[in-house]
Amino acid sequence: MFGFKTIAIRGLLALSIWHCAPMACDAAETATPSVPVQLTFDRPLDASMAPFFVAAKNGSFGGEHLAVSFKTAAGSPEALARVARGESELALVDINELIRFRDKADAAPIKAVFVLFNRAPYAIIARRSRGIHLLSDLDGKTVGVADGDLSIRLWPALAQQNRIDTSRVKFHGISAAVREPILSAGQVDAITGFTYLSAVNLRDRGVPASDLTVLRFADYGCEAYGFAVVANPAFAAAKPDAVKGFVRALIAGINATVRDPARAVDEVMSRKDDGELELERLRLRTVLADNVLTEEVKRNGLGGVDPARLERSIDQIAQDFKFRKRPAASDVFDGRFLPPVEGRLIN
Template sequence: MRVRPTIAFHCISALLTGLLALACSGASQVRAQVEPRQPIQIRFAFDRPIDAGAAPVLLASASGLFGSEGLAVATEIAGGSADAIARVASGAADFALADINELIRFRGKSDAPQVKAVFVLYNQSPYAIVARKSRGIHALSDIEGKTLGVAEGDLSIRLWPALAKRNGIKVANVKQNRIGAAVREPMLSAGQVDAVTGFSYLSAVNLRDRGVPADDLAVLRFADYGCEAYGFAVIVNPAFAARSPEAVKGFVRALIAGTHLAIKQPARAVDEVISRMDGGSRDLELERLQTLIAGNILTAEVRRYGIGGVDPARLDRSIAEVGEDFKFGKRPSAADIFDDSFLPPPDGRLIN
């Protein structure tokens, strides 16, 4: 039986077309494997101007740790934790480093967007009262009858009622002098107030830099007097987290690695910090970072369970502490504040 030429032609043509399509498909797959994927753009907000507290994030960026997770991180400066949280809630920023206690107040409003923390960098809050021993203050109980300088926008004073109650101190017996943040340390240095509220790694280090003898400073850390508050944490926009969960996990992994580096190589970390500051002191920021690591990041809890997570029961108790000075529209639960689903397993978060 003879095959018509047209039929043979169509068969051969179909075969060649199929082979060509297969070749093109294979070539496309090869190109996809060779060509790198475009990194995911991340907008990250610090809640305050750069200092040593930003070291883990800056080191993660400078060391290519974010890049290795397929992320391109651009940073910006917000005007405090409330502003940083608002930026994340609105989608103006994808992530931010903010005070988790301010997040608790934010989520305590009945209509608040469901912003959550996904990584706790400061296992203990840096809140402290910094006092002059020469003014008769050696322990927290000595604060009664004294004048406490409180800077505008200071967050530590918000937990002072809970701390005073826990330690049997009458708040009414401590005079509060509202002052500008810029004059907080100068006023204490000059003896115009007996003590100030602030962060242990900021005010105490600043005072020593101003020439106040270290042995005349009493740094009364809230954590040493029973305050269970966590400190600064990474928060994420809920829509971004739902859309790109792997990016959130990658960001957290990179930050853990950056924190490892900051602990092991503090001098290198401070070099990155100083490169982003305008006229910063390397020695001052190195002391600040070492104070921060020892007192707030590398705590006994972190050494045992790993960095980044929370104890839900402790977080719930800290929410109650916030409630001593804040009226909740709806009291948030620990699950409203922290989402642990983006964390690596505990053995991937241990810091040696």
């Protein structure tokens, strides 16, 4: 009798396994495969990119069935070119450079799908000891401008808006490698750059914060947005759900970065060959306060734009850049990939 029961149980187990096996196979076959996505940063890695690496580390990208890899380029034009050629599906670039890019006769119709920097990081960083406290104090001063600097391209609009006589400000072309050193050495009175790069780097060079004046363009009427994620048009059209998933994962990465910035910086440092931990922590705090967590973002959520503000920022670019055909805000930003506002609010 015992033997009969054993045989019966074994038979039932076998039958159970036989029925379950096809379901297991079906589940494996229907599992959503990961979509490969390459994101190109337009510059070497730093703490401002922390949300992307946090999203990769904590599984947010994987949870959206995305296999995200990262590369760097030598500036926004190169990153945009890679996206245009389809070498990268996405890139993080200066949205103002995207606006200029779209003016080319043969430009691919690349659009931004998520704005990371609600406020551009453009600034003039000056020495208080040279008598510079306000933008108007640049009268008669010498400002160092590095090759390829993006801040200087909005200077004409800023100067006009603040009634600065541009003939009274001398701009001195320099190499990007010596931008901070020549200011710390006193060879110029100020430099143009980004708040979270030049201003932070100068403190690392021994210039006390009390001797630095950071003249943020945004504080003087510049309405430009900053860095944004742009998408290859063909990829966005073929795999819109992948772009939407990337945006959701990035939002999760931003929220995680805001909750634990120290851990976020650690994740960046694990991917860098060099860099100083405390410097990168200061860099991230600066970015979050100045560029990401603005009052507009707190009201309207991450990632989007105010179309009227974007239009005005394009007008400001036009004071230095001669458009063949001025693009509209809708030519630059595509909000279809954003989740509803409630899914974009800072937790």
